[in-house]
Structure formats: C-alpha cells, structure tokens
Amino acid sequence: MKLHIKNMVCDRCKRVVREELENLGIGLQSVALGEVETATDIDPELLIKVKSTLEKSGFELLDDRRLAIVEHIKTLIIEEVQYLKGHKPEQQNFSDYLSEKIGYEYSYLSNLFSSETGQTIEQYIIAQKTEKVKEWLSYNELTLSEMAWRLSYSSPAHLSNQFKKVTGMTPGEFKKSTLARITLDKVGH
Numbered sequence: 001m002k003l004h005i006k007n008m009v010c011d012r013c014k015r016v017v018r019e020e021l022e023n024l025g026i027g028l029q030s031v032a033l034g035e036v037e038t039a040t041d042i043d044p045e046l047l048i049k050v051k052s053t054l055e056k057s058g059f060e061l062l063d064d065r066r067l068a069i070v071e072h073i074k075t076l077i078i079e080e081v082q083y084l085k086g087h088k089p090e091q092q093n094f095s096d097y098l099s100e101k102i103g104y105e106y107s108y109l110s111n112l113f114s115s116e117t118g119q120t121i122e123q124y125i126i127a128q129k130t131e132k133v134k135e136w137l138s139y140n141e142l143t144l145s146e147m148a149w150r151l152s153y154s155s156p157a158h159l160s161n162q163f164k165k166v167t168g169m170t171p172g173e174f175k176k177s178t179l180a181r182i183t184l185d186k187v188g189h
Contacts, residue, residue: 001037001038001040001041001042002035002036002037002038003035003036003037003038003042003050003061004034004035004061004062004067004068004071004072005017005034005035005036005054005059005060005061005062005071006034006059006060006061006062006067006071007058007059007060008033008034008035008059008075009033009075009078009082009183010033013033013059014031014032014033016057016059017031017036017054017057017059018031018036020053020054020057021036021038021050021053023053024046024049024050024053026038026039026042026046026050027039027040032075033075033078033079034071034072034074034075035072035075047061066112066116067116069102069104069109069112070112070113070116070117072101072102073098073102073109073113073121073124074124076097076098076101076102077094077098077121077124077125077128078128080094080097081125081128081129081132081151082128082131082132084150087101090152094121094122094125095110095121098121109121124187126162126166127166127187128187129151129159129162130162130163130166130167131182131187132147132151133147133151133159133163133171134167134174137171137174137175138175140175143156144156144159144160144171147159147171159171
C-alpha cells in the first residue's frame, strides 16, 4: 500500500516517519520523500492511528490524489534543488522532467499546482533555489559563480537578480544580514 505524506522534506523526516510507522507495527517496504510503501494493506482503524501519529510529528497523510500529485511535484523539486540528486538531466527543463516522472502533461500539473498552492511551479522552484543560496551563503563555502553553476543559472548576475527579486536584497547584503533561513516545508508559502 502506498501512503502519500505531506511535509516530508529531508532525511530526518524520512527517519521520523519510518520510526513512527514501525512503532505502530506497520511493516515497510520503502520510505522516500513524500511517500511510504507498506508491506501490506492497512485497515481503516489503523489508518486513523497513522494519520493522528503523523500529525503529532508535523506530517499530514494525504487522501486526496490531487494533493498527493502536488506533494510529488514538490518532492521532486526539493530533491533536485536542495539535495542536488541529479536525477534530472542538466539539459532537461523541469517541465519535461516533472511530466516524465509523474506521468501527466505539464499543463495539467501546472494548473493543478497553481490551483492547490496559489503559486506557479516556476515560483516554487525559484523559492527553493533562493533557500539553497541562503544556505550556501550562511556557510560561506561557495562563490556566487559556483552557486549559479550548481543551480543551472545562466550567470551569477541572473542568480543575483533573481535572489534580490525574491528577498529584496543582494546575496552580499543577505550574507551580512542576520536574517534566518526558513524550513523547507515553509518555502513557497
């Protein structure tokens, strides 16, 4: 049985969900960002316990297929932008990648995402990239050119302009500020 879970955005989230479900006696085949594959079906009574347990840890069990698709889109973007998984070929654009991975036309995915989140997929990607740049700036490990290259920007200037448009400050100004990053599940909200 496949469960779709909202707010699973990191390896720690996967560990917490795994532990919570195993504590409920549920056998698991796999745990990935945004979804869990159980070894067997879960009866309705236990599913209610699963939902309650996950909510206590800040997760949400998704029953609605549309919301599950939106979470799948978010998960794929987070994996590529935040964790630099590299599943998406560098030359492939996100629209083709998402369509291929999810199995729906991009126009459907785009309309669904916008109607459910109030923002476009592109805006969500930019928000995720902005958070990644904030992370790198706080660690002071990469140059702006290296950041631009890793996030597939055409140039450091393009990255800087987009960063300023989103945050209201240049990467240099952000680096000097005391503003904090936000958690990945809050990006784009």
